[in-house]
Amino acid sequence: MLWSTWSPDEMNAEFRAHEAQIAELRNRQAVIVNEFEKANVAAGAGCRSTVEYVSGRFDVSRAVASDLTFVAGRLAQHRWIQGSLEAGEVGFDRAVAMLRLVDAGADRRTVEASCRLDLAGVGRLAASQRRVSRSDERSVFVDRFVSIQPTLDESSWRLTGQLPATDGQVVERALSSRGDEMRLLPGSESCTRGQRQADGLVAMAMDSLDRNSTDGGESRSGSSVSVFVDLDAAAGSGGESGAALEYGPRVGPAVLDEVLCTGSVQIVGLSGGRPVVTSAASRAIPAAIRRFVAHRDGGCVADGCTSRYRLQPHHVRRYADGGDHDPDDVETYCWFHHHVAIHQLGFRIDPDSPPKRRRLIRSATNTDPPHPH
Numbered sequence: 001m002l003w004s005t006w007s008p009d010e011m012n013a014e015f016r017a018h019e020a021q022i023a024e025l026r027n028r029q030a031v032i033v034n035e036f037e038k039a040n041v042a043a044g045a046g047c048r049s050t051v052e053y054v055s056g057r058f059d060v061s062r063a064v065a066s067d068l069t070f071v072a073g074r075l076a077q078h079r080w081i082q083g084s085l086e087a088g089e090v091g092f093d094r095a096v097a098m099l100r101l102v103d104a105g106a107d108r109r110t111v112e113a114s115c116r117l118d119l120a121g122v123g124r125l126a127a128s129q130r131r132v133s134r135s136d137e138r139s140v141f142v143d144r145f146v147s148i149q150p151t152l153d154e155s156s157w158r159l160t161g162q163l164p165a166t167d168g169q170v171v172e173r174a175l176s177s178r179g180d181e182m183r184l185l186p187g188s189e190s191c192t193r194g195q196r197q198a199d200g201l202v203a204m205a206m207d208s209l210d211r212n213s214t215d216g217g218e219s220r221s222g223s224s225v226s227v228f229v230d231l232d233a234a235a236g237s238g239g240e241s242g243a244a245l246e247y248g249p250r251v252g253p254a255v256l257d258e259v260l261c262t263g264s265v266q267i268v269g270l271s272g273g274r275p276v277v278t279s280a281a282s283r284a285i286p287a288a289i290r291r292f293v294a295h296r297d298g299g300c301v302a303d304g305c306t307s308r309y310r311l312q313p314h315h316v317r318r319y320a321d322g323g324d325h326d327p328d329d330v331e332t333y334c335w336f337h338h339h340v341a342i343h344q345l346g347f348r349i350d351p352d353s354p355p356k357r358r359r360l361i362r363s364a365t366n367t368d369p370p371h372p373h
């Protein structure tokens with residue numbers, strides 16, 4: 001018979017008949033695979049699993065081997081599905097989908113009703129039915145972790161982890177609401193959601209440290225550090241060479257500037273790798289000046305900012321450029337405007353803007369010079 005003379009109905013009937021034969025044959029193969037499992041044939045052949053044995057030995061795809069192995073033990077437990085398969089009422093793939101639905105916890109009525117759905121629909125139904133068992137829950141809880149590690153050159157830290165569903169939601173909500181608080185601040189529109197959440201996490205960490213500290217609410221963000229400055233290199237590159245913090249990560253000029261605003265610093269000048277100058281450890285901005293400036297400004301002086309979160313003193317003229325601790329050279333900014341906008345994003349303070357209504361402008365010189373090679 002010529003194929004071209006077949007009517008669509010005849011072709012459909014022929015296709016369906018072949019599909020029924022395939023179902024019958026797969027069913028018989030599944031019975032054999034079940035015997036493989038019982039006799040532990042895979043291990044005897046040096047394979048890690050029956051799936052590996054079947055796909056390797058008989059040259060079938062892993063998907064087929066894994067479907068066969070999946071239905072092998074289950075068909076006998078669910079004779080009504082096996083019966084439909086043997087009677088040619090359902091195809092092999094349909095039987096696999098029905099058994100996966102049973103596995104997900106669906107009752108017989110739901111499985112029978114699933115015959116109205118296509119195979120993709122049955123797959124989605126199975127996903128929606130899947131119940132998390134007590135032992136699933138426990139293993140998710142056991143697997144929880146957070147890891148925070150410096151990268152090799154210690155210039156940044158990488159954070160990864162895994163949390164049980166509800167704990168993850170709590171953390172996600174806290175990070176995004178903390179991040180959203182910063183979205184309202186001028187200068188923050190250039191930050192991505194991920195960047196705002198990173199800032200939110202740091203803010204939460206600082207709050208937590210403050211809660212446990214005894215120094216009466218003084219910001220702990222300015223920690224006490226020793227900064228090693230290579231005077232030889234600094235002389236050759238205008239002080240942009242970066243400095244090393246004692247026991248800490250390598251930091252660049254932006255962080256060093258910020259430490260000079262908020263931290264207590266001991267500066268150790270190195271020449272030829274040996275310390276030649278050592279300053280006394282001191283709060284970079286003396287406490288009396290800090291208090292005076294905070295009182296004078298009464299809050300963040302960025303135009304339009306009403307935040308009182310972690311108010312910090314900032315050198316209007318970079319300390320490295322000859323600015324000093326004179327109150328006229330120091331202004332108060334909230335943590336976001338000081339840490340994120342000025343020191344991290346490189347915003348400059350518009351010198352023509354009125355005091356207490358300072359405009360922050362993108363610095364043209366903020367971009368790094370191109371690499372020499």
Ligand SMILES: [Zn+2]
Pocket residue numbers: 257258261262313314315338342343
């Ligand atoms: Zn500053």
Ligand SMILES: [Zn+2]
Pocket residue numbers: 185300301302305306307333334335336337
């Ligand atoms: Zn502010």
